[in-house]
Amino acid sequence: MRERDHAILTDGFPKGCILCHRGAKLVLFVTGRCTEKCWYCPISLERAGKDVVYANERPVRNDRDIIKEAKEMNALGAGITGGEPLLVVDRVCRYIELLKSTFGKRFHIHLYTYGKLATEENVEKLEQAGLDEIRFHVFEHFEWLEPALKTNMDVGIEIPVIPGDWKRLKRVVDFCAEKDIFLNLNELEFSDSNWKRMKRHGMKHDEYTNAVTGSKKLALKVLRYAEKRGVKAHFCSVFVKHGVQLTRRLKRRANVIKKPWEKVNRYGLIVKGVIDGHKEIAKKEGLYYNRKKKRIETDVETARKIAKKYSVKAWKVLEWPVYEPWDFEKSPIG
Numbered sequence: 001m002r003e004r005d006h007a008i009l010t011d012g013f014p015k016g017c018i019l020c021h022r023g024a025k026l027v028l029f030v031t032g033r034c035t036e037k038c039w040y041c042p043i044s045l046e047r048a049g050k051d052v053v054y055a056n057e058r059p060v061r062n063d064r065d066i067i068k069e070a071k072e073m074n075a076l077g078a079g080i081t082g083g084e085p086l087l088v089v090d091r092v093c094r095y096i097e098l099l100k101s102t103f104g105k106r107f108h109i110h111l112y113t114y115g116k117l118a119t120e121e122n123v124e125k126l127e128q129a130g131l132d133e134i135r136f137h138v139f140e141h142f143e144w145l146e147p148a149l150k151t152n153m154d155v156g157i158e159i160p161v162i163p164g165d166w167k168r169l170k171r172v173v174d175f176c177a178e179k180d181i182f183l184n185l186n187e188l189e190f191s192d193s194n195w196k197r198m199k200r201h202g203m204k205h206d207e208y209t210n211a212v213t214g215s216k217k218l219a220l221k222v223l224r225y226a227e228k229r230g231v232k233a234h235f236c237s238v239f240v241k242h243g244v245q246l247t248r249r250l251k252r253r254a255n256v257i258k259k260p261w262e263k264v265n266r267y268g269l270i271v272k273g274v275i276d277g278h279k280e281i282a283k284k285e286g287l288y289y290n291r292k293k294k295r296i297e298t299d300v301e302t303a304r305k306i307a308k309k310y311s312v313k314a315w316k317v318l319e320w321p322v323y324e325p326w327d328f329e330k331s332p333i334g
């Protein structure tokens, strides 16, 4: 068992995780509908139960939105998620074909499913569309994997680690060993939407993060067992998900969308100088005026100089570089 680039694993990463770890995977959320009601489900209230599509944080109205978002983050692959993606399997196949025909066969695509709907007919459709990897959210019902195991796609199990769940997890490892498939263990975490349900099930969180206390400890025990059984297993912590993968994804997007005068800091946030309002100054000085946010946007030094020249207030802004960018931090500079 070893640590690699903040992740803990028994062997190499599954293919789908390599690009994800580099922040190079587009997160394609294809529906908020699901066949299940897992008490720990982290999906936001905005998406849960609704038949909505998002490419990263961008709402998708048509296929062009998906391609645009993939280009804006310089994506090298995609992870298809939900909800239960197989409730809209034809939509999923269309998106896979769209992405593969636009970015080429090497654009790696993996998909998450609860598994109940991974019938022979559905997995055949997915394979024909070009899906590279399929991950099942199963603790039992291993028979659901049988149709996928007959295909040429990479197959694995990806599940959250619930404290106290050792017996079920051990059986999952045994199944992975028997079928020679990979196992991804996710650190269980609190989200805005599952908070009450998690508390009701006796979950507690660590002092400074949303991670469930005891989830990592059990995951490491499972990894040790997986290593003994020769299973390729990997633990994806809350820190890796939010601190590594997300930061890297933001950085990729920021570097594509930033204006020439903006900078990207080490956390992937865009750094700029801002003066609220004052359209007339922007016009006079030939500066960019953001009409949506009603403010002058330029580099920090120029904002400082302009503020001094016209006796107005200027700010240094750190912007979160998502589809609808928002100010993460705004501090006065003069």
Ligand code: SF4
Pocket: 034, 035, 036, 037, 038, 040, 041, 042, 043, 082, 083, 084, 114, 137
């Ligand atoms: S299968 Fe996934 S999306 Fe569906 S309820 Fe469970 S955690 Fe949520």
